[in-house]
Amino acid sequence: MRKAFFRRGTVVCVLPVVLLCASGCGLPNLLVYPFADREAKKQVAREHDLTAERLLILPYAGNDVLFEYPDAGRQISLQVIQQIRENLRGRVHRVINPNQVARYQQSTLEWPNLPVADIGRQFQADKVLYIELSRFTLMEERSANLYRGRAEARIQVVDTAAPRGEESLYEGHVEVEVPDDRPIGTMEISEATLLQAILYRFAEEVVWKFHDHEEKVVNSR
Secondary structure: OOOOOOOOEEEOOOOOOOOOOOOOOOOOOOHHHOOOOOEEEEEEEEOOOOOEEEEEEEEEEOOOHHOOOOHHHHHHHHHHHHHHHHHHHHHHHHOOHHHHHHHHHHHHHOHHHOHHHHHHHHHOOOOOEEEEEEEEEEEEEOOOEEEEEEEEEEEEEEEHHHHHHHEEEEEEEEEEEEEEOOOOOOOOHHHHHHHHHHHHHHHHHHHHHOOEEEEEOOOOO
């Protein structure tokens, strides 16, 4: 096993999306109804001040996920990059091309056994955003005709210049559901549209860790 900071999980695939943001909802306008409730919003402070001259986004995909989504890592990186461009301008100056990262992962079979910081240094990155997803599903549990997308992950920011053992600057957890209030019938929405929504929301949630933002107030029932 590689010298990782935490156990590897799975990464999901995302299709290209039209990033038409609805006010305060974080979903493309195309997907607002019926997913977004008109509820109160709250201000949430960032958890970490991510800054980087040259950032490497390093996703991991387990074999079970790669079997269905061979392009998983590259596609999720593209979504996170879009969120970084929109929300971390001036703080993250350059992100390494996900195509370059994907080629490295395909040609370097032993990369999962290497420390994240070492991989970052190979790309001359000063910071690495490592993404490990532990869950990705589109179907509602125990249902063959209801959708509810779910994605869950641990994320980590690594400083490639730090002494060994001190590289980790931040570790966090991300968990999203779409729709977040109820499942939706498979005849009401296409699988591709739901996939776009869950990956957009996932990338948004990842980058939310690094900037002040608004979140919907969830009412306990």
